[in-house]
Amino acid sequence: MGQHQAIKAQTRGTTVGASEVAMDTFFLSHGAVTMSVDETIPARSFFKSWLPAAIAGKQAPRAILVVSGHWDTATPTVNVVHGTNDTIYDFDGFPEAMYKLKYPAPGAPDVAERTKKLLEDAGFGPVSEDHGRGLDHGAWVPLMLMYPEAGIPVCQLSVQSGRDGTYHYDLGKALAPLRDEGVLVIGTGTATHNLSKMGPHDAPVPQWASEFDAWLKDSLLDGRYDDVKQYEEKAPYGVVAHPTPDHFYPLHVALGAAGDESTAELIHHSWTNTCISYASYRFTAKK
Numbered sequence: 036m037g038q039h040q041a042i043k044a045q046t047r048g049t050t051v052g053a054s055e056v057a058m059d060t061f062f063l064s065h066g067a068v069t070m071s072v073d074e075t076i077p078a079r080s081f082f083k084s085w086l087p088a089a090i091a092g093k094q095a096p097r098a099i100l101v102v103s104g105h106w107d108t109a110t111p112t113v114n115v116v117h118g119t120n121d122t123i124y125d126f127d128g129f130p131e132a133m134y135k136l137k138y139p140a141p142g143a144p145d146v147a148e149r150t151k152k153l154l155e156d157a158g159f160g161p162v163s164e165d166h167g168r169g170l171d172h173g174a175w176v177p178l179m180l181m182y183p184e185a186g187i188p189v190c191q192l193s194v195q196s197g198r199d200g201t202y203h204y205d206l207g208k209a210l211a212p213l214r215d216e217g218v219l220v221i222g223t224g225t226a227t228h229n230l231s232k233m234g235p236h237d238a239p240v241p242q243w244a245s246e247f248d249a250w251l252k253d254s255l256l257d258g259r260y261d262d263v264k265q266y267e268e269k270a271p272y273g274v275v276a277h278p279t280p281d282h283f284y285p286l287h288v289a290l291g292a293a294g295d296e297s298t299a300e301l302i303h304h305s306w307t308n309t310c311i312s313y314a315s316y317r318f319t320a321k322k
Contacts, residue, residue: 057320058096060207060220060293061302062286063177064313068126071136071176075236077305078313082180090302090317097217098143098188100150100210102289103173104224104282108193111206112163113150116142120189121169138175143188146218150192150210157209173223173285194284200264203284207291214320220292222285226251226314227276234309243272244310255299255316260290286316293318 063082070076085091105125106112114120119139126133151162170178174191194203213220227244250270254262262269264287270276277283290297303315 056092056094057214058092058217058219059320060214060222060289060318061091061316062222062224062289062318063315064225064303064311065173065177065223066225066307066311066313068129068133068172068176071172071179072130072133076307078303078307078315079180081303081305081313081315082177085181091219096187096219098146098190099140099178099182099219099221100143100146100190100192100213101170101174101178102192102194102220102222102285103171104194104228104285105171105173106168106191106193107196107281108163109195109197110161110163111154111159111195112165112193113147114142114168114191115144115147115164115166116169116190117144117166118142122175123169123171125171136175136179138170138179138185140170140175140178140182140185141188143190146188146213147190149213149216150190153209153212154206157205159206159209177221177223192288194281194288196279196281196284198284200266200280200284200287203287204260204264204291207288208294210288210292211294211320214292220289222287222289224282224285226283226286226312227310228282229275229278229310231278232275232310236307236309238309240306241310243275244306244312246271247273247276248312248314252301252304252314255290256301258298260295263287263290289316290318293320296321 154162267273297318297320300317302317305313
């Protein structure tokens with residue numbers, strides 16, 4: 036049985052509310068878009084190990100909800116796609132081969148509508164629907180390595196960079212029921228994201244990046260989630276690490292979806308371009 040057939044077999048007959056085990060949530064640092072083709076990027080092997088190592092569990096998710104730092108809107112928005120997701124090339128100046136890559140995952144309109152209802156019931160409405168938007172590279176680059184046969188339905192939820200970490204954490208809390216419904220909730224961004232300070236791959240990691248990265252790991256693993264919500268004030272070099280918060284708020288959503296008493300685990304760590312941390316985390320809700 037091929038991977039695509041295995042996924043279909045695992046998900047066949049699974050309906051909303053039918054998952055036997057609540058799923059963990061994840062924050063994944065997707066880093067540079069070149070990870071899609073560059074085998075020298077260390078994190079690439081981590082993403083490719085996702086299925087073989089059963090990082091998200093032995094049972095394939097019914098669907099995937101991605102909160103990407105590359106979709107930033109004034110109010111929450113979901114993409115409601117019937118049929119196949121388009122692949123969005125939201126980047127410029129890269130090799131032509133990268134614009135030919137496709138990730139034709141099915142849309143997950145039912146999960147998008149469920150996400151909208153959960154958020155509106157929690158007071159985050161009105162939630163908008165986008166019926167034409169496919170998957171941005173914050174979604175398809177990691178997913179093409181994690182689930183290469185593109186057989187699992189995917190939808191996206193936007194971030195609101197004009198709001199704060201607490202807002203996004205609470206938004207994630209509203210999505211917690213999805214974990215019991217066979218939906219894998221993933222936030223994708225980058226643990227440190229200051230593109231103006233990038234340098235050669237082999238250059239030493241600067242102090243601002245290493246200190247913020249270490250603070251984030253210690254805060255998450257120690258359960259200091261309130262500090263993470265207020266990272267701009269609590270973290271060393273918080274604003275340097277994230278001059279704009281769009282690539283960090285997906286972490287808050289994934290963390291919130293696991294809940295106040297969840298535990299965090301660092302599941303990958305590497306660097307590229309001097310200061311881009313690929314630190315990625317699993318969040319497990321209290322049993």
